[in-house]
Amino acid sequence: MTRADIESGPANIWRYRSLLPVPVDVASKPNMNPGWTKLVKAGNLGRALGLKNLYVKDDSGNPTHSFKDRVVAIAVEAARNFGFHTLSCSSTGNLAGAVTAAAARAGLEACVFIPANLEAAKIAMARVFGGKLIGIDGTYDEVNRFCSELIGDPLGDKWGFVNVNLRPYYAEGSKTLAYEIAEQLGWRLPEQIVIPIASGSQLTKIDKGFRELVQLGLVEDTPYKIFGAQAAGCSPVSTAYKAGHDVVQPVKPDTIAKSLAIGNPADGPYVLDIARRTGGAVEDVTDAEIVAAIKLLASTEGVFAETAGGVTVGVLKKLAESGRLDPEAETVVLNTGDGLKTLDAISDDAQPTAVIRPSLDAFRAAV
Amino acid sequence: MTRADIESGPANIWRYRSLLPVPVDVASKPNMNPGWTKLVKAGNLGRALGLKNLYVKDDSGNPTHSFKDRVVAIAVEAARNFGFHTLSCSSTGNLAGAVTAAAARAGLEACVFIPANLEAAKIAMARVFGGKLIGIDGTYDEVNRFCSELIGDPLGDKWGFVNVNLRPYYAEGSKTLAYEIAEQLGWRLPEQIVIPIASGSQLTKIDKGFRELVQLGLVEDTPYKIFGAQAAGCSPVSTAYKAGHDVVQPVKPDTIAKSLAIGNPADGPYVLDIARRTGGAVEDVTDAEIVAAIKLLASTEGVFAETAGGVTVGVLKKLAESGRLDPEAETVVLNTGDGLKTLDAISDDAQPTAVIRPSLDAFRAAV
Structure with a gap:
């Protein structure tokens, strides 16, 4: 298993097929061939948040527009x-x-x-x-x-x-997010990464994916901090993290981030362990902060995230503003879904600036 | 300019940068890096339509989900x-x-x-x-x-x-659809291709892209037929084609395929010329046929097209059923947009099969 083996593979998750529980001929069978989504260098968003090396891993590019x-x-x-x-x-x-x-x-x-x-x-x-x-x-x-x-x-x-x-x-499929991020950074682990928490499985598997790459000698064993992101309206893991608990108390979700609305997250305890072990954290943001973060990401980078992406970007902002992120460090924030699936979150404001007759006078009056 | 040069480029349109009016360092500037979308081998749809070598070029994978x-x-x-x-x-x-x-x-x-x-x-x-x-x-x-x-x-x-x-x-950007299709087929031109017509620019540029590849010696000079697809509610080019005219009479659009609703298509005459020169045709389908085609593509290939994709797949079906396509020939149909942007077209039927309490008895009664 070398970098060159992987690099010569297809532009989808099957480039990592030998690290996944799939048959060797998997790419030849009819399937959706997901993955190899863009790692967007987010210079504009980074400047807005004071982060000098920020990337968005944009999984809205998958076939049905989510991870x-x-x-x-x-x-x-x-x-x-x-x-x-x-x-x-x-x-x-x-x-x-x-x-x-x-x-x-x-x-x-x-x-x-x-x-x-x-x-x-x-x-x-x-x-x-x-x-x-x-x-x-x-x-x-x-x-x-x-x-x-x-x-x-x-x-x-x-x-x-x-x-x-x-x-x-x-669950093993989520490891491909870790593999892709490392490969797209030039075979390097990010120093800081913000990941949404629903069941918590994705976060634990990204950690596993990073460690596998180190074990295989595909990347250097450099430290990374994993930050978990929840909506305040469904934040059992964040609550446990802040209270210093090892167990997660189930909650009844009430948030616009419906894709993260799992009140009893199976992998919650593992997430707590990973956040603490790597020197990261778990944080949460309100629905209003989620909406603001969707708009911030869209207007700086042209990436239209679903509410789950609003959660990660909102948490990124909160962590940056409270000094819990190293502004110089290579930082990745995940967008795992697509704004077109959660239009209600922004539709009040997402209306035309003006509706006019097709005339220059009408346009002048409007702007 | 060799195949190897291109193949070593990025997984986006900039792999063809030397064939485009852009600076050589274009990939290093902040832009959306579109393209290199999937060419889906559409075995299920092909079987449904009696076409043995069918592919869908799925441009819904672009950053804002259209070509x-x-x-x-x-x-x-x-x-x-x-x-x-x-x-x-x-x-x-x-x-x-x-x-x-x-x-x-x-x-x-x-x-x-x-x-x-x-x-x-x-x-x-x-x-x-x-x-x-x-x-x-x-x-x-x-x-x-x-x-x-x-x-x-x-x-x-x-x-x-x-x-x-x-x-x-x-307009030159549309040539990248031609380049990608040929490269993804293994550096070969398709024998038949179905392309939507709005202004007609995309169709003319795909033809240009194919011819450039031949001139550069990147593909063999094999014949291809170009078929144009319109909605019946906005079909000025199809109408002119069927009447044997060289000019296109403007119409007032009335169709659910709003992304193709250009009543006075600037490149209409060129489209007519290309369809006739290559042995293709221009055809149109009704709104009902568009909706049926969206569902057919979704249920056979897991690709959720916008109404424009319903137009191309609907026209593909009409051409296949009327014997105007060679069932053995390598055939490509374009999906240029995303079903999430035209939900109204299918939302009447896109409801849960049943809504039940979470009990096995309720599920048994429902199915």
């Missing part, structure tokens, strides 16, 4: 190998679209489960690919519990729930 | 060189978002003009990046005329309208 395409691609391979005929998941929205799209491409059936109160765009995207979409009257945590029940029932026989019974495969 | 990022990236370089301080355009929606995003990244002012009746997602995306967004009470053709007036007025001094006074630069 979930990465994890689903691994789960699809596992589903094929186990002989599952139906691909399923509990989802806060992005995952449902990623699963139904991947199932369509792979020729599998799909039946996915979401809280019924999701954003219209996420509902539409979870349905257009043709699978069954079941809305559950309840929170994501209730949807998740229901899926665990369904796996034990004959109804769910031969069903691969990507984030339940296929979770060990699925 | 417009390609053309704007070239125009931004020209704007810098001319010393323009404001980036502008007349737009049916996608271009406005591409321009305001690129201006934000490049540190230019933006003021863009759209018909006021556009889709909510396109309006939001044109505004979130922070420029001025002016809605015009009128059609795109009226918006376009207004912009031409504004260029002649002191108000528009030092303004670069990407598709008016910067058009010669802007």
Whole structure:
């Protein structure tokens, strides 16, 4: 496993196939080929926040416009190998679209489960690919519990729930974010990274990905600090971090960052451990700060993030302003989703500056 | 200029920088780095349509999720060189978002003009990046005329309208679609290609791009047929094609494919010439066929196209069913935009299959 081996691979996550639980010929099968999304040098945002070496890892460039395409691609391979005929998941929205799209491409059936109160765009995207979409009257945590029940029932026989019974495969997909960031930085670990926390799995797997690269001799063993980001309306890990606790007390989510609205995050304790071990932190921001951060990122870098990206950029800002980030250090902030899926967050302000007749006089009067 | 030179370039349009009117160091300046989008082997859609070698060139993977990022990236370089301080355009929606995003990244002012009746997602995306967004009470053709007036007025001094006074630069960006398709096919021209027609510029530049590759010896000089696709509600070029005319009679658009709703397409006559010269055709599909085609593409390939993609896939289907395509030939259909921007087209059907309580009994009753 050398840098050159990887660099000669395809411009998607399969360039790292030998570090993933997938067959060697994975790239030849019909799948969504996610990944190799842009690492944007964010000079304008960096200047606004006083950070001299800032990058945005923009996963809105994935096929269904969220990082979930990465994890689903691994789960699809596992589903094929186990002989599952139906691909399923509990989802806060992005995952449902990623699963139904991947199932369509792979020729599998799909039946996915979401809280019924999701954003219209996420509902539409979870349905257009043709699978069954079941809305559950309840929170994501209730949807998740229901899926665990369904796996034990004959109804769910031969069903691969990507984030339940296929979770060990699925979760490995998040490591590709770490691999890509390091490779795109020129085979170097970032010094500081801000990652959103939903279940916490992504954050723990990025840490794992960095350590694997060190073990394989692909990058130098340089220190990095991992910062976790939550919405104040669903901040059980941030609350535990600030209180100095090792365990995470579940909460009932109430935030516009619905893709992060997991009140009982399975990997919460591991996140706490990683943030403390690496010298990072866990922080949270209010819904108003999320909206402001979406606009800040958009107007400085031309990247339109979903609310989860507002959470990470908002936390980045908060950490920078409170002196908890080294302004000289190479810093990466993740945008894991797409603003087009959470339009409500900004739609009050996202209206024309003016509506006029097509005349110069009308334009002069308007500006 | 060799294949190896290009292949060693970045995974964006700048791999072709020496074939574009841009400075040699273009990749080092802050810009959106669009392109190198996926060429999806569409086995499922091909089987549905009886086409054995079908690919979808999916430009929804661009930074603002339409092909417009390609053309704007070239125009931004020209704007810098001319010393323009404001980036502008007349737009049916996608271009406005591409321009305001690129201006934000490049540190230019933006003021863009759209018909006021556009889709909510396109309006939001044109505004979130922070420029001025002016809605015009009128059609795109009226918006376009207004912009031409504004260029002649002191108000528009030092303004670069990407598709008016910067058009010669802007239009060249569409050639990168041709370059990428040929390179992604293994340095080969496709035998058949279906391209949407708005102004017609994209189609003429793809033809130009193919011919340049032949002239440079980068691909063999093999025959290709170019098919143009319009919405029936705005089909001046298709109408002229079917009537055997050389000129295009303007129409007043009335279609859900708003990104193609240009009633007076500047490059219409060139499109007619290219379709006839290459042995292709120009065809159109109704709004109902557009919606059906969006769903067909989504459910077979996991690609969620905007209405313009419904137009190309709908025309592909119509051409295949009427025997006007060679089913054995290597065929490419373009998706130039993103379904998330035209949700209304499918939202009636894009609802949950069922909404239930989180219980197995409720699920059994629902399925």
